[in-house]
Amino acid sequence: MEPIVRSPLPYGNACATCARAKCRCVPRSGGGRCERCHRLNKECRVPPGRRKAQPQALSRSLQLERKMDGLMSLLTSSSGGRMDLPTPARGQAEAQGMGQNEVESEREDDETLAREEESLHTFRTQRLQFLPLIHIPATTTARDLKRQSPFLWRCITAVESKDAARQAALCVRIRELAAKRLLVDCDKSLDLLQGVLVYLAWVTLHSQPQKSSLCIYSQMAIGLVVELGLNKPAPPDLSMTVSSSNAVGHMPGLKASISTRRTMNERRAVLSCFVLTSIIAQFLGRMDPLRWTPHMKECLDILVHSEESSGDGVLVQFTRTRLLADQILQGPWSEGLYGLNAAQTLAAFHLKALQSRLETIKAEIPIQLADNKPILFHLYDTELSLYEVALVKPLADEEFSPQRLNHLYACLHVVKRFFNLFFTISPAGYTSLALPYLTQVSHCLVTLFRLSTLNYPGWDKSAVKGTVDILVIAEQIASRMGQVADAVGMRSRGAYGDPFSKLGMMMQKLRSEWAVQLPECPEVVTDQSSREPFLSSMEMGDLDSFMNWSEMVWLMEGVGTGGFI
Structure with a gap:
């Protein structure tokens, strides 16, 4: 006959001995001492001022404890009535008492965490070598990045997904979330800017159903750069960020979205925005890129000497070539270059100057980047x-x-x-x-x-x-x-x-x-x-x-x- 599995007494009804030891107090079928006091041959007495038991729904942990008690009863029964069996360690007992669903759930969590770390590693070591728009230290885990930059993490997840249907759902969700944060919540953050740049660089290719959004998202990125003030020097005082004609901006308690201290990732973001929007502007032929400013030149000069990330030197060369490309595409120097008119001499002069600039850029590439694809x-x-x-x-x-x-x-x-x-x-x-x-x-x-x-x-x-x-x-x-x-x-x-x-x-x-x-x-x-x-x-x-x-x-x-x- 199988032993009857008994439940421990509710919280507040345990005997004084079990309550002092913070152990479960399980009553015996014949009354008298509880199971633990009987096994240890201890006095089992009711503590003074016992609280009245309140009916309550069984929690998940209590259900697991009951399963553990039943398992211990089975072990006691199969040992011939011996009561001196060693008590399992806490972690071992919890593992033994964990149901199959809980074990599978924990295994799934471990697998999800491993996939996220793999995705982050691939993005950091492979994607960013072709467009180093952000530096993610090797010590940053997927959990850290998800907490610090949730929108950026969503975009990375969509890029690294290897399931086309899931990727399509992630792309749709990204567009919906971007619309809400930008247009409904009027959010302005580096996380949002970095996510939009990742969207432009990689997610656009995977977007399902594929929609023409290059111009719109380019303008979003440019707007975020301007709102965050990344194209201008960081002001020493927030009061300096308010226009002299904006009376509302001088109200106390208002917090400006512009920071007073420029970070390296902010510098990378503004230069990456310039590079991306410049390329897209050339590709579309109907928009202007982010306008180049003296502060962006300062950001470029700082990244030239940066040793924090190997991608900084690559981003510097991208920026320099795009500055030259913009000069080539925006200037009217080609008019009359091959025709016999008054503009021929001027056009030929411009062409030689641009050729010279291109050769200078090539000559200034560091030797370790000379063969960088x-x-x-x-x-x-x-x-x-x-x-x-x-x-x-x-x-x-x-x-x-x-x-x-x-x-x-x-x-x-x-x-x-x-x-x-x-x-x-x-x-x-x-x-x-x-x-x-x-x-x-x-x-x-x-x-x-x-x-x-x-x-x-x-x-x-x-x-x-x-x-x-x-x-x-x-x-x-x-x-x-x-x-x-x-x-x-x-x-x-x-x-x-x-x-x-x-x-x-x-x-x-x-x-x-x-x-x-x-x-x-x-x-x-x-x-x-x-x-x-x-x-x-x-x-x-x-x-x-x-x-x-x-x-x-x-x-x-x-x-x-x-x-x-």
């Missing part, structure tokens, strides 16, 4: 912006210009170096690429297509194909993007496909379209019925109709809108 990608893209003015459609009566021809060949060799470098990255490594690198790939592809179809005296299109064949490049990109999901173990379910496979599919579509338009191409597509209608209207570099394709609307958003010459 992210830096080289940015340099190649800036150099391409410098020479692609030669792709402007020549006038009908324009005379042959050796200078234009030299610049055309310079464009071609920059594109070749870019793709040679791009294909040294493993398929798994492509997951770490931030948005700037994908826009640079788009930039090089459009430039290469124009070079492959340009009609100009002395320009050899067959030599272009022999140097860099755009159809071969497109095929290689499509093939490599198709390998990314398997390389990193990314899971796709239902309608949610991984973004890299979609990039590969887009490249195949572009390759088919380009094959039709390239001269003397043996791979002309003859089955016109199999091609999507919007592709047939695509002209040289004019991919506006691609914006209607939901699979990759954001990537082609800037092409053909004036972002590239």
Whole structure:
């Protein structure tokens, strides 16, 4: 016959001996002394002033204690009635009394913590090497970052998720939370700014369903920089942050969102915002980047000598190349460069000055960063912006210009170096690429297509194909993007496909379209019925109709809108 499992007396009803020892007091079936006093042969007496037991719902811990008591009774019974069995240690008793659900829950918590630490490690060591917009010390745990920067952590989680459906849900939640904090709560914090920058750099690619949001989120980042005052020197006194015409700002008790002390991560954030918005502005062709200020120059100079993070030197080079790229894109120096008019001399002078500046930037790169791939990608893209003015459609009566021809060949060799470098990255490594690198790939592809179809005296299109064949490049990109999901173990379910496979599919579509338009191409597509209608209207570099394709609307958003010459 199985022993009857008895419950301990409620709190306040234990005998004096058990109460003093803070042990459970379990009554015996025959009355008299309790189980513990009987086993230890101690006096069992009722304490004076015993409180009246109050009926209450059993807590989870009490239920577990009862299970433990039953287990101890079973052990006592199976030992032949021996009462001198050793009492289990507290931790061991709790483990023995823990139910299966509790054990599984604890195991799940450990697994979740391990996944979070892995995600943070991957983001810190792989993602940030391509865009070091923040320094996360190696001593910072995922739990620390989640507590200190909850919105940034959400964005990191979305970036590092390997499940497409879960990633889609996280992206939607990020947009909803950003809208609430920015537009409803009017929140202004470094955490929010860093999260928006991560969204622009990586989450945009994974966003499901994919929406065109580059311009909007760029303006959010710029607005946060201005609200936090990161583009200006930190004021020594908060009263100095209030405009002389703002009477409300002088009311007592109001706390300004601008800090009086600048941190290194604030400096990284403002420079990263400039780099990102500058690249996106060039890509879209319809917005301005964050305006450069003298204080941002101070931030840049401080990061030059920073030894806190190895990424600071990389961010410095990104910033310098983007400053030059903005000068190239915003100035009217290219007008009349190849024509015979009064502006020719001035334009040639500007071009030489910019060439000299680019060579200076290259010469000032520290030797340990000379072969840094992210830096080289940015340099190649800036150099391409410098020479692609030669792709402007020549006038009908324009005379042959050796200078234009030299610049055309310079464009071609920059594109070749870019793709040679791009294909040294493993398929798994492509997951770490931030948005700037994908826009640079788009930039090089459009430039290469124009070079492959340009009609100009002395320009050899067959030599272009022999140097860099755009159809071969497109095929290689499509093939490599198709390998990314398997390389990193990314899971796709239902309608949610991984973004890299979609990039590969887009490249195949572009390759088919380009094959039709390239001269003397043996791979002309003859089955016109199999091609999507919007592709047939695509002209040289004019991919506006691609914006209607939901699979990759954001990537082609800037092409053909004036972002590239």
